[in-house]
Amino acid sequence: MIPMYDLVVVRYGELTLKGRNKKRFTQQLTKTIRTACRHLPVRFESEHDRFYIHLDDAAYDHVASALAIIPGVAGFSPAIKAEKTTEAITEASSRLLAMHLDSPKTFKVETRRADKTFAIPSMTFSRALAGRLLSAFSDLSVDVHTPDLALHVEIRQSMAFVFVDKVEGLGGFPAGIAGKGYVLLSGGIDSPVAAFLAMKQGIAIEGMHFESSPLTSIEAAQKVVDLSQCLAPYAMHQHFRLHMVPFHRLHQKILETVPEPYHIIIMRRMMFRIAARYARLDHTQVLVTGESVGQVASQTLESLNVINAVTHMPILRPLVTMDKKACIRWAQKIGTYDISIRPFEDCCAVYVPAQPATAPRDYLALRYERLFDFETEISTILKQIQVLEIKQDTSLFLPDYGLTVLEALEAIGAQT
Missing domain, CATH: 3.40.50.620 (HUPs)
Structure with a gap:
């Protein structure tokens, strides 16, 4: 199955530890990312510790190739967006798991609830979502210590999204900042x-x-x-x-x-x-x-x-x-x-x-x-x-x- 992702989540890594210089570092990095992706049909969105590339009509592989060679990118993940409801997140998670289940696997769910107005606590939501997915995928079992696959759920102010892959970037610092x-x-x-x-x-x-x-x-x-x-x-x-x-x-x-x-x-x-x-x-x-x-x-x-x-x-x-x-x-x-x-x-x-x-x-x-x-x-x-x-x-x-x-x-x- 060809993955159909909605966005790419870009991580800043140690740039977020730069204190008063953090803004200058992240601005330089996002400027470089925009330049590298300028020929692709994508949209950009920035939050204080994340940068999002909405794929729209762009192929994920093209965006990944651009991100892989940018100094300062700690890592990135292709993700599927969802409304901030249990049903929508479950549906997105099921689609994502179906892309990765070539053989029976163990898994776990990790939820990060940046939007505290979302009523369900992170641990409670992880357990509930894991139960729904176990019902939908009979070959799956839970292993919270050494799973074959970790399903990550992030609930932010603007949206929720789910991802599995964490692609390592070059790391380091944005070009020219030093x-x-x-x-x-x-x-x-x-x-x-x-x-x-x-x-x-x-x-x-x-x-x-x-x-x-x-x-x-x-x-x-x-x-x-x-x-x-x-x-x-x-x-x-x-x-x-x-x-x-x-x-x-x-x-x-x-x-x-x-x-x-x-x-x-x-x-x-x-x-x-x-x-x-x-x-x-x-x-x-x-x-x-x-x-x-x-x-x-x-x-x-x-x-x-x-x-x-x-x-x-x-x-x-x-x-x-x-x-x-x-x-x-x-x-x-x-x-x-x-x-x-x-x-x-x-x-x-x-x-x-x-x-x-x-x-x-x-x-x-x-x-x-x-x-x-x-x-x-x-x-x-x-x-x-x-x-x-x-x-x-x-x-x-x-x-x-x-x-x-x-x-x-x-x-x-x-x-x-």
């Missing part, structure tokens, strides 16, 4: 997951990709465009801004001037300098990276300290204690894994030293940086960063427009 950050987005597995986890916690994330074509292939930058498409549905307004940083000249100078063991350390220090200075131009509060302690040479505690030393801007590392298997599971869940493992590497992966420094020293990093004029290069780079607005349905294949990213961006007229 401020803005830039993620240093490579084409690897880790940084897209870090971007997603930061967005899940309410940070409006934009990507910064340090592209080094022709030292690296243009296909490496294309991976990042495709990863941005995967991240767009989770982003604020469901589009992802990708800032393309022309890094090849500075990258070349590092390779030519700096001793090989310090290549990646100096490269990362330059990236952090550029990202932090660029972030200050539009009042971005934090940088986000996909670094995890000890996974590679540049992610030892000594290396992270030397890299961090170039900026006072907070650096968030959502994966800092996550092992690789856990990160891969997240990447598979959000759809970035298959893109990340394409055989096109970015500048930090292509030119890995044979014997990288795992315990670098700050004074040595400073000494090697004095060997070339990086400040002039950074000033030039900051003026040349270009921005791509990426949506889930964006169709953009950089190799069609040139052999380097710069050629491609000039051909398509990217925003600077």
